[in-house]
Amino acid sequence: MLGNTADKRVAAVTLNGLGDPIDRVDLDAEALPEFVAAQESAAHPRWVWSDAPSWYSPLLAAGVTVDRCHDLRLCHAILRHTELVTDRTALVEAARWDAAPGAVEPKAPDSSALFEIEDDTERIAAEVPHDIDEARREFERQRTAIAASSDPGRLQLLLAAESAGALAGVEMGAAGVPWDEEEHGRILTETLGRRPSPGQKPVKMVELADAVRDALGDPDASLDSPPKLLRSLRRAGISVDSTSRWELEDQQHPAIEPLLKYKRLARLYSANGWAWLDEWVRDGRYHPVYVPGGVVTGRWASSGGGALQLPRALRPALRADPGWMLVSADVAQLEPRVLAAMAGDTAMAAAGRGTDLYSGIVESGVVATRQDAKLAVLGALYGSTTGDSGRLVPQLRRIFPSAMAVVDRAAATGEQGGVVSTWLGRSSQPPGDEWRGVQARASQPTASSAEERRARSSARSQGRFTRNFVVQGTAAEWALAWIADLRLRLARMEPARDARPARASGHAFEHRPHLVFFLHDEVIVHAPAEQAEDAAEAVRASAVAAGRLLFGDAPVDFPLDVQIAERAVKE
């Protein structure tokens, strides 16, 4: 366990299997990387620390990697909500651990940077405590909670996977995605025209905007302000209620085509244009900031750089260094497969036996086309009740009763204000006071029909959330197990000393395959060309391992689409 001491040094405490301290050394912060590296090569310990970004970024910057950790902040967040632990009082009271992740900048953790808040309002500290005594106490609380839980093994699995994800997130942010700035520039110029001078718009946007104004007969129409644009459109006789693409698409008017095109260009320009390139790409590397566990379901979020929203049009800009390759892999239909495994639904598992679960459903004869199968499955996972999607759900309920029972039960629990949990035990947060108030009022005999409608609607909405939570959250667990296993496999591969170092990847990954991108159900590994096949094999092996780890021998496949290429282009 690592933590800061009162005299601005770092304490490294060795714990035995019972969590009791058996040894302690105090070090200067500068001596930490060397100490950690030595321990790592001797014993591969599990490092217990306040928060991975705070501790691991400086270690990585010094070229030191670790295999395993226990991230107290992330584990606290899981444990203080999980249904698997009945008495969570101590964890809930340790509110300082409900805090934002540490900064990713390579700087030494410093507990003196924290400030206490005297308010009685329920504000949280900016960061978790980084000192050794607080860490010891929190770890003890967590050990106690796990031991008292209804399934310690399962929870340990979740906490280990979550912590491994924290390591992977720091590593990927540090390594960065190899990025072809010239290719990105070419795409921008081709789509938008040359880079405009500050304050100007790209020439192709200006041309389209003129075409729209012409067609509307409104030389002053503003295209960038939805309310103003809406008024212009209606003045021109186009009856829409919003300026959204889906609504504009149905309209017949000469202004529509250039307007939709303008919106596409405006999006690219503002979200991933030259300004983005300047801010997020340096020395041929895109450095996103991942936030593991940042989504309520356990999915990762990102903060800055929009790592989770890279438009597919920009995928050609992801390019391996010379002498290296990108190994891109994604899982086909992860969520329905996870549902089939959770539910032990053999019919659904059988439909997923091939590489395309949707085609498998079509073969069962219950729906006519692949598109219908997809709509039906999405409707089942999201809780559609009307439209094409909702209409198909009952068909699915007939042939996959066990799978549907799992999501239907989760929805029913949510509608009653209850808590649901993922396969490994991440629990949803119960709805808040406002939601309860609405339900309580609607159940009074004096309730108006408007109040009843509102209560019904918010109950349904909570049901859709819990319905999706169990599937999305368990899929996130599968994906965590996948990258947790994968990063260790890659780290164990022999370094390719002859490979031309990937520029600016940081010395920890200079000569070896490493993860550079992760997005819910897909990964990209940057690998020396001669190791690309091995890396691809590791990606496949890890997917198999993840399925085993979560679901044992359940007959559910998680087929991958794996591509080895210089560029990460799909299809």
Place this chain on the structure above:
DNA sequence: AACAGTTGCGCG
């Protein structure tokens, strides 16, 4: 001028 809230669209 700074801030929160809304809209629209990118991703899974």
Place this chain on the structure above:
DNA sequence: AAAGCGCGCAACTGTT
């Protein structure tokens, strides 16, 4: 409010 989940971000609007 698209028929239905989870996000982040930029730009604009309206308030302070």
